[in-house]
Amino acid sequence: MSEITKQSLTELVENIKNKKLSSTDVTKAFIDRSEKSEELNAYITNDFTSALEKAKKFDQKPNLDSKLPGIPIAVKDLFCTKDIKTTAGSKILNNFVPTYESTVTENIWNEGAILLGKLNCDEFAMGSSNETSFFGNVQSPIDRNLVPGGSSGGSASAVAGQLTPVTIGTDTGGSIRQPASFTGIVGLKPTYGSCSRYGIVAFASSLDQAGPMAQNVKDCALLHEVISSYDPKDSTSIDFNRNHYSKELTNNIKGKKIGIPKEYRVDGMPKEIEDLWQKGIQYVKDCGAETIDISLPNTSYALPTYYIVAPAEASSNLARYDGVKYGFRAKGENLIDMYEKTRSEGFGAEVQRRIMIGTYVLSSGYYDAYYLKAQKVRKLIKNDFDEAYKKVDAILTPSTPSSAFKIGEKTNDPVSMYLNDIFTVPVNLAGLPGISIPAGHDSKGYPLGLQIIGKAFDEQNILNIAYAMEEKINFKNKITDWWIK
Amino acid sequence: MSKKDSEYLINRKDNQYEVVIGLEVHAQVLSESKLFSTSATKFGAEPNTQVSLVDAAFPGMLPVINEFCVKQAIKTGIGLNAKINKRSVFDRKNYFYADLPQGYQISQFKDPIVGEGKVILDMPNGQKEVGIERLHLEQDAGKSIHDLDPQNTFVDLNRSGVALMEIVSKPDLRSPDEVNAYIKKLRSIMRYLGTCDGNMQEGSLRADVNVSVRPKGSKEFGTRCEIKNVNSIKFMQMAIEYEANRQVDLIEEGKTIDQETRLFDTKKNETRSMRSKEDAHDYRYFPDPDLLPLEVSEKFIEELKNDIPELPDDKKKRFIEEFKLSPYEANILVSDIDTAKFFEEVVAKMGKNKDIKLAVNWITGELFAVLNSKGLEISQSPVSAKNFAILINLIKNGTISGKIAKTVFELMIDGDKDPQKIVEEKGLKQQSDPKALEALIDKIINDNREKAIEYKQGKEKLFGFFVGQAMKASGGKANPQLINEILKKKL
Numbered sequence: 001m002s003e004i005t006k007q008s009l010t011e012l013v014e015n016i017k018n019k020k021l022s023s024t025d026v027t028k029a030f031i032d033r034s035e036k037s038e039e040l041n042a043y044i045t046n047d048f049t050s051a052l053e054k055a056k057k058f059d060q061k062p063n064l065d066s067k068l069p070g071i072p073i074a075v076k077d078l079f080c081t082k083d084i085k086t087t088a089g090s091k092i093l094n095n096f097v098p099t100y101e102s103t104v105t106e107n108i109w110n111e112g113a114i115l116l117g118k119l120n121c122d123e124f125a126m127g128s129s130n131e132t133s134f135f136g137n138v139q140s141p142i143d144r145n146l147v148p149g150g151s152s153g154g155s156a157s158a159v160a161g162q163l164t165p166v167t168i169g170t171d172t173g174g175s176i177r178q179p180a181s182f183t184g185i186v187g188l189k190p191t192y193g194s195c196s197r198y199g200i201v202a203f204a205s206s207l208d209q210a211g212p213m214a215q216n217v218k219d220c221a222l223l224h225e226v227i228s229s230y231d232p233k234d235s236t237s238i239d240f241n242r243n244h245y246s247k248e249l250t251n252n253i254k255g256k257k258i259g260i261p262k263e264y265r266v267d268g269m270p271k272e273i274e275d276l277w278q279k280g281i282q283y284v285k286d287c288g289a290e291t292i293d294i295s296l297p298n299t300s301y302a303l304p305t306y307y308i309v310a311p312a313e314a315s316s317n318l319a320r321y322d323g324v325k326y327g328f329r330a331k332g333e334n335l336i337d338m339y340e341k342t343r344s345e346g347f348g349a350e351v352q353r354r355i356m357i358g359t360y361v362l363s364s365g366y367y368d369a370y371y372l373k374a375q376k377v378r379k380l381i382k383n384d385f386d387e388a389y390k391k392v393d394a395i396l397t398p399s400t401p402s403s404a405f406k407i408g409e410k411t412n413d414p415v416s417m418y419l420n421d422i423f424t425v426p427v428n429l430a431g432l433p434g435i436s437i438p439a440g441h442d443s444k445g446y447p448l449g450l451q452i453i454g455k456a457f458d459e460q461n462i463l464n465i466a467y468a469m470e471e472k473i474n475f476k477n478k479i480t481d482w483w484i485k
Numbered sequence: 486m487s488k489k490d491s492e493y494l495i496n497r498k499d500n501q502y503e504v505v506i507g508l509e510v511h512a513q514v515l516s517e518s519k520l521f522s523t524s525a526t527k528f529g530a531e532p533n534t535q536v537s538l539v540d541a542a543f544p545g546m547l548p549v550i551n552e553f554c555v556k557q558a559i560k561t562g563i564g565l566n567a568k569i570n571k572r573s574v575f576d577r578k579n580y581f582y583a584d585l586p587q588g589y590q591i592s593q594f595k596d597p598i599v600g601e602g603k604v605i606l607d608m609p610n611g612q613k614e615v616g617i618e619r620l621h622l623e624q625d626a627g628k629s630i631h632d633l634d635p636q637n638t639f640v641d642l643n644r645s646g647v648a649l650m651e652i653v654s655k656p657d658l659r660s661p662d663e664v665n666a667y668i669k670k671l672r673s674i675m676r677y678l679g680t681c682d683g684n685m686q687e688g689s690l691r692a693d694v695n696v697s698v699r700p701k702g703s704k705e706f707g708t709r710c711e712i713k714n715v716n717s718i719k720f721m722q723m724a725i726e727y728e729a730n731r732q733v734d735l736i737e738e739g740k741t742i743d744q745e746t747r748l749f750d751t752k753k754n755e756t757r758s759m760r761s762k763e764d765a766h767d768y769r770y771f772p773d774p775d776l777l778p779l780e781v782s783e784k785f786i787e788e789l790k791n792d793i794p795e796l797p798d799d800k801k802k803r804f805i806e807e808f809k810l811s812p813y814e815a816n817i818l819v820s821d822i823d824t825a826k827f828f829e830e831v832v833a834k835m836g837k838n839k840d841i842k843l844a845v846n847w848i849t850g851e852l853f854a855v856l857n858s859k860g861l862e863i864s865q866s867p868v869s870a871k872n873f874a875i876l877i878n879l880i881k882n883g884t885i886s887g888k889i890a891k892t893v894f895e896l897m898i899d900g901d902k903d904p905q906k907i908v909e910e911k912g913l914k915q916q917s918d919p920k921a922l923e924a925l926i927d928k929i930i931n932d933n934r935e936k937a938i939e940y941k942q943g944k945e946k947l948f949g950f951f952v953g954q955a956m957k958a959s960g961g962k963a964n965p966q967l968i969n970e971i972l973k974k975k976l
Contacts, residue, residue, distance in 0.1 A: 080545045093544065100538060102545060199545040205774035234547050235776050313774050316577050319588020320542040324640070335638070339581055362579070362769035371771060 004029035005162040009071065009219035010246075012165055016062075016069050023062070023070025023114065026165075027055035030072050030116060034163040039483040040139045042158040044077045045085050046117035054114045066112030067226050074164040076155045077118035078125055079105045079210070080199040084115065088201040089123040089133040089151075092321045092328045092346030102199025103234070104168060104210045104227045111226050116164055120154030123348045124318065125175055125203040127151050128420040129410065132350040137407055140183055141479050142446055145407045149179030149400075149420075152213065156183040159213050160477060166214040166223050170200060172207045173306050174400075174424025177436035180213055181399035181449025184438040184477035186220045186466065187213045189424075191456045192431035193238030196231030202317040204310040205236075207428040217437065217467040222246035224459060243460045251468040254288035258452075258465070259392035263299035264423060266401060272442045273398045280396055280439055280450045280469070287468040292392055296384040301377045302426040307418060308361050308374035309429070314351075315358025321346065353414065382430040389455050394462055397423050399436040399449035423451060433459045437466045438475040445478055493660030494701060495733045501701040502736075504729040505709075506664055506694065507618075507656035508721075510671060511649050512681040513625070513689040514557045520624050520648035521548030521591065528687045532630075532641035540646040542586035547775050550575075554648040555779065557680040558598050558622050559789050561650055564674045564796055565617050567602025569786050573621075575776045579769040584627035584640050592651075594770040597621035598779065604674065605798055606666040607816055615667055616655030625649050650681070656695065656706065661722035668692070668718050669820065673797050677822045691716045696728045698736070707732065708742040712749050712756055724749040728756045800825055808832070808841045817849055823864040824848070827873075834874035840881040847877060851894055867898045876904040888961055889913050917964040919971065922955075925963070926971050929954045940976055948972065 001007075001015070004026055015021040031048045051072055058070040080086045080098035087093045101109075109115070122132040130138040130153025138153040140146040141161035148157040152169030156179030159167050169176040171189035180187025188211045195210040202208060212223035225246050230239040260281060265274070281291050323329035323342030330345050332338030347355070361370035388395065401422055410417045427434040432453055439450040450469070454462035495502040519526060522539040539546045562569050574596040577589040599620035606613040627645035629638050652671065658664050672683035672690060683690050697709035712728060715721045727749075732742050746765070747756040772778075795803070797819045804815040818828045831844050852873070856863060868876075876893060879885045885893060885908055896907045908914055916922060929951060930937050940947040955968045 086544070088544070096544065098543070098545075100543070197545070198547055201544045202775075233549060235549050236774075312771060316579050316589055316769070316771070319579060319581065320544070320586060322581060322588060324583050325541055325586055326543070335583055359769065362771055364767050364769070367769075367771070 005033045007165070008215050009165045009222060010216075012071055013067070013069060013222075016071070017064050023055040023058040023072075024052070026070065027051055027072040027114060027116075030164060034074075034116065034158075036484050037161055037163050040141060040157050040161055040163070041136050042119055042138055042154045042161065042163055043074065043117045044087055044089065044120050044133075044135045044154070047084055047115050048117065051114050051116050058112065058114065063112055067222065068108065068111040068113035071113045071165060072116045073108060073113045074116040074119050074158050074167055075105055075108075076121050076152050076167065076169045078121055078170050078201045079168065080201065081105055081115060081118065084118065086118065086201070087135070088125070089121045089135060090347065090351070091134040092342070093201070094134065094328060096327050098199070100199060103196035103229065103231045104200065107227050107229055108168070119152075119158050119167060121169075122151035122153065122175075123351050124201065124314070125151035125170055125172055125208075126314070126350050126354055128174070128178060128417050129405070129407070130154065130179070131407065131411055132348055134348060139407075139483060140404060141483065142183060142404065144482055146404050146446070147182065147407055149182035149404060151175040152179050152187075155213050156180055156185060156187070159183070159185050159215060160479065161483075162479070166212060166219050168210055168223070168227060169213050170203070170208055170210050171424075171428065172203045172310060173428050174421040176211045176213060177399050177424050177434055177449070177451060178420060180436045181438070182404035182447065184447030184475065185213055185215060186217055186435065186437050187211065188220050188224055188435045188459070188463070189427060189433060190224065190228060190459055191238075191433045192428075193236055194228045194242075194433070194457070194459070196229060196234040196237050198231055198233040204313040205317060206313060207306075207310060209428075217463060217470050218246060218249060220435070221249050221463045221467075224463070228459075238457075240457050245460055245463055248460055249467050250464050251287070251471055253284070253465050253468045256284075256289040256394065256461075256465065257392040258284050258289050258291045259294035259388050259395040260291050261294050261296045261299065261388070261395060261397060263296050264397045266422060269401050270442075273401060273448065276440050276448050276450065277396075277398050283469045283472045284396060284465065286472055287465075289465070291396070294388045294392060294395070296381075296388060296426070298377065298380045298384050299426055302381055302429055303418065303422055305374045305377045305381065306421065306425040306429060307357070308370050309378060311354040311358030312361050312371050313358070315355045315362065318347070318351070318355055350414070378429050381426055385426075385430045385432060385453075393455070394458075394465055395453040397451045397453065399423060399451040403442040403444065403446040403448055427451075427453050432456055433462055435462050435466050437470055437473070438477065439469070439473050440475070441478070447475075447477065493662065495698065495729055497733055497737050500737070502698045502729070502733045503701050503703070504659060504725065505656050505697045505699060505706060506658035506725060507709075508654045508658065508664065508667065508695070509693040510652040510654075510668070511691045511693075512561075512652060512671070512675060512683070514554050514622075514648035514650055515679055515681050516551065516554050516557060516648055518551055518553075519646040520551055520554050520622065522646050524646065526647050530643055532639070532643060534643065536642040536645065540586065540642055542588070548591060548773070550776065550779065551648065554622060555598070555781070556789055557648075558620060558650055559781065559786060560678050560793060561652075561675060561680045562599030562602065562620055563790055563793050564678045564680075565599070565602035565604060565620065565652070567617055567620065568600035569781070570596065570598055570600055571781055571783070571786070572596065573598040573779045575622075575773045575779065576770045577773045580766050582626065582629075583638060584629045584642070584645070586627065586642060586645055590624050590626060591773055591776070592623035593621035596778075604667065604670050606663060606670055607812075608663065608666060613663065615657045615663075618653040618655050620650055620652045623649050623651055656697075661725050664694075664721055664725060665718050668721070670797070673820050673822070677794055677796050685717050688716060692721060694721055694724060696725055696732070697742075698729050698732045708744050710742065710744065710756070711746050713746055713759060715749050720749060720751055723754055724756055727754060731756065797825075810841070810845060814845050814849070818845065821863065823862060827863050827866065827870050830870035831874045831877065834871050835878055838878075838881065840877065843881060844874070844877045847873070851891065855898060867901060868894070869901050872897055872901055872903055879904055879908060883915060883917060883964060883966075884908060885913055885915050886961065886965060889915065913962060915964045916959050916962050917967055919967060922959075922963060922967055922971055923975075925958055926951075926955055926968070926975055929958060930975060937976060948976070951976065
């Protein structure tokens with residue numbers, strides 16, 4: 001049996017069920033490694049002591065029928081966890097301890113898993129490099145001073161660095177898939193309405209979705225099966241027939257039609273990304289699927305549309321952080337002064353930038369030109385996909401237009417940072433599921449990912465395609481443990 | 486009074502001005518729980534005891550529409566003869582305030598749940614139709630309390646998230662009296678429907694009042710001012726009167742009226758500028774992404790329609806036709822649902838041989854007087870409809886006279902006693918035995934011979950004297966009709 005922290009979730013579950021490992025063994029191993037990994041700065045809050053207690057309790061009376069028996073899992077600090085500080089990576093929530101649990105994490109604990117701690121992320125999930133967190137940037141286990149991507153950077157780093165067997169992130173414009181791609185792991189953004197948003201600190205409500213991040217496709221399918229549920233507490237949650245994603249997982253994708261959208265061949269895209277994409281096309285063909293050239297004509301409008309819709313919703317969603325009820329409060333001369341100081345000191349620069357953009361695009365006189373137009377374009381983007389899906393079962397694209405960059409490299413150039421999301425945001429705007437799988441390395445040895453986009457509620461299909469491709473790609477993540485002294 | 490004379494006009498020198506009024510009424514939906522959460526909505530609870538995580542806008546909390554409130558809004562729409570929109574959208578109205586935890590109010594902006602409708606007012610000079618522009622659902626805010634501490638403001642979130650219906654009228658109202666009638670009619674309709682208790686003291690019904698003036702005969706509207714949050718009909722009327730006169734004075738002085746939001750100072754009886762149009766909030770309305778558009782089916786609406794009780798206008802019509810009441814009487818009885826209920830119960834309990842006119846007179850006379858003096862609603866009437874009906878029947882069948890009935894009624898008030906028993910116990914039954922009465926009258930005529938002669942000689946006024954004497958002698962119990970008959974015969 002290999003080292004505990006190197007085992008996949010599926011292996012760990014099997015070993016616990018077969019009583020080859022106890023929950024305590026597994027929990028201890030991940031705690032030990034997490035403690036040695038402080039330099040990654042993946043955690044904002046750890047819950048190690050209580051995790052170990054829970055593991056011992058589990059071992060005394062193990063419920064081996066559950067799907068995640070005694071498995072320790074760290075989660076993004078955007079999920080509210082009962083009695084555990086939840087910050088959303090922001091100073092404004094630095095002292096916030098929820099009295100309630102998000103539905104998605106509740107689902108995980110209900111299957112026997114144990115909370116390890118809360119993982120770092122960009123402030124309010126706004127960022128593509130995990131550099132906007134009030135709790136400092138996260139190091140990528142791939143290389144020193146490399147960003148893990150964002151906003152689920154702590155989550156990506158923790159899975160790739162083996163500090164947690166799997167994790168959950170949230171994805172508003174690529175926040176699961178881009179960091180998964182940067183760190184050589186698998187990340188699924190489910191169909192909008194598949195996972196409940198109840199108890200997740202909101203960024204942009206019409207785009208936010210929680211999703212699994214894992215070492216491999218099978219683990220990803222299992223975790224997705226656990227977190228996806230219909231929740232009456234979220235009015236946008238959808239009651240549809242959910243698969244047993246891990247059980248129904250198959251690598252037989254013969255005859256599947258995979259669309260290759262020409263508009264994703266963007267200007268200035270590095271050759272190695274184009275090469276990766278071509279390799280991906282070859283892989284799916286090798287699996288017996290057929291590729292078809294398709295067109296998603298409005299793709300180029302996706303990014304500007306996203307950067308209107310998401311900030312607009314965020315500007316309103318973040319209005320509740322005003323120093324009145326909970327969280328950080330600055331002293332002020334009067335109510336307005338208190339608001340201004342609280343929000344100026346409590347929010348970081350990127351969050352303030354997006355609140356201002358969002359406020360602007362919703363202002364009277366600008367609403368029609370920006371927000372309303374963006375909503376119309378969003379519809380067109382969705383129509384593009386609907387049209388394409390008349391011909392194909394799924395769509396294959398690169399996950400990102402480049403590999404991971406160095407910390408600080410793009411902090412002063414927000415537009416170049418936003419361009420990172422160019423392949424991922426259309427999926428959020430259309431509410432579709434998308435999965436990023438590691439597919440190769442660039443010349444520096446950094447991981448590169450491919451994205452498979454599915455029809456709404458067709459997670460099983462893209463998981464199957466990813467599963468089949470994974471076998472052909474046979475990707476090996478190069479983790480050197482550089483941060484462990 | 487001719488129709489023209491009843492117009493409400495403001496006169497200055499040679500000029501006459503007409504006042505144009507539109508109301509935005511905020512009616513609290515009668516519902517056990519809030520619009521988007523399950524918190525209770527009881528009035529007067531300890532501060533911050535009816536607050537959920539959703540109402541206090543905790544991170545990650547999401548609104549879930551309360552179906553009952555939607556039904557209430559649709560029912561109200563039906564009561565206002567309005568178009569029910571099968572698809573409506575909840576928007577966020579963004580602004581910062583300490584008692585607005587989300588930093589936005591969930592409301593309906595472009596696509597309200599109820600569209601155009603109308604209500605009919607019964608004015609002294611005839612009926613008047615007032616157009617309804619729309620009705621939409623929205624959340625109430627919390628309450629800021631500024632007078633508990635010299636340094637701090639306290640916030641009570643009990644109201645936060647409570648469902649309100651904003652009912653917007655067209656600018657069809659022309660006088661404070663019409664505003665009075667309009668508010669009362671709205672309240673009456675909603676109380677019939679059980680969609681709003683209409684309690685203005687508890688803030689269940691408030692209004693923003695839009696006022697403008699224009700020269701009489703002009704077709705164009707003047708510049709309007711909005712008077713915010715007025716919470717009694719009397720204050721609305723006072724505010725309109727003050728505001729209309731203020732605007733007329735400005736015009737007479739050759740000045741222009743600024744479109745602005747004003748507030749009514751109830752102590753000084755004046756309106757004051759709150760903010761100008763330039764300072765108006767930019768609420769940045771946009772569809773709430775946490776809520777899907779609200780879609781209701783034809784069937785859903787039809788089922789609610791079938792559930793609508795008889796409303797005041799229909800009830801009035803029926804009362805006039807079925808009970809032969811005058812429009813005036815019918816109006817009094819239907820304007821409050823509990824009065825109408827009491828009346829109909831009395832009618833039902835009176836049985837076959839009933840005198841409805843008599844019942845109406847007694848309800849609007851004796852019963853109203855007692856309720857008034859005791860400060861009670863008819864629903865708290867100390868006399869039940871059943872006993873009230875018995876009393877009316879006792880008068881009708883001649884068991885007691887109207888005069889004795891008043892005595893009986895006084896005795897009934899204390900503990901809702903059965904009038905039949907009171908009459909028996911106190912021996913108040915009317916004397917209708919002709920022989921006994923004849924003997925009694927013979928004695929009176931004997932005792933007053935001179936007056937009897939005077940009467941026979943033509944002094945007919947004296948008839949009343951003999952009736953009075955006979956009644957007195959019987960202790961008020963003699964059947965007045967019989968007394969009359971016997972006296973006529975004997976004199």
